[in-house]
Amino acid sequence: MLPLPEIKDLVFLGIAGFTLVSAAIVSFSRSIVYSGFALLGSFAGAVGLFVLLSSDFVAATQLLIYVGGILVLILFAIMLTSKIGDVKLTNLSVNRKIGIPIITLFTLFLLSTLAKGTWLVVEKEEYRSMVKPIGDALLSKYLLPFEVVSIVLLGALVGAIVLIKREVK
Incomplete structure (x- = not known):
């Protein structure tokens, strides 16, 4: 019988999945407004991963700079740009015919490398907040x-x- 995963592992998988889905929406959405708001989810997922790794200073910095500053700037630029809906989308099927096999081969290479690799178990250090130092x-x-x-x-x-x-x- 397989051992049950720990709660921390399940939370990590949930946050990582949320981040990847948000990043996929940013990449593949045809609406730039939806992409902008999905970027919020992607940045929030990165913040969640930093919190899960006990890196509270990096998480707070990520939240303040990326979510609070850059994302708001991007969303304002999107909303204040006139006639953004009139942009013609081009068909890039030639690029897809070349890109999909390359991505497939690269993914297979990464998965085979991960499967063959030896994973070292690292002892967990005691948590210390780095904000005060x-x-x-x-x-x-x-x-x-x-x-x-x-x-x-x-x-x-x-x-x-x-x-x-x-x-x-």
């Missing part, structure tokens, strides 16, 4: 570069606002 380093040893980067980003933000104000007039 990173915060301490940013506000002590790397305070000057941190402040310089914040001033540069503030300058870029003010410059973008000035450029937008000029275009509106």
Whole structure:
């Protein structure tokens, strides 16, 4: 009888499946709006995987930068672009005839490599949050570069606002 999988393994498979389905929707959807919103699911799945790996700082950074910043920027660009529905889709069947066999061979190669490989069992280390050490380093040893980067980003933000104000007039 096969041993039952642990809950953590099932959660990993669920999050990984959700991420892959979202990425497939991003890739194959004919609607750019649906692709943009599916990208949210893909980014959220990546955040979930980082949380599952006990990498809370990377998960929070991923959430703030990608989901909170870049995805919102992409969605605004999609929604503010006029006549996006008038774009003609082209038939790329020649590329598919070449691409599908290549992808199939590559997938078979990867699966055979995974099946033949030896997997090492790694001892699990005790969980330590890295947020406090990173915060301490940013506000002590790397305070000057941190402040310089914040001033540069503030300058870029003010410059973008000035450029937008000029275009509106």
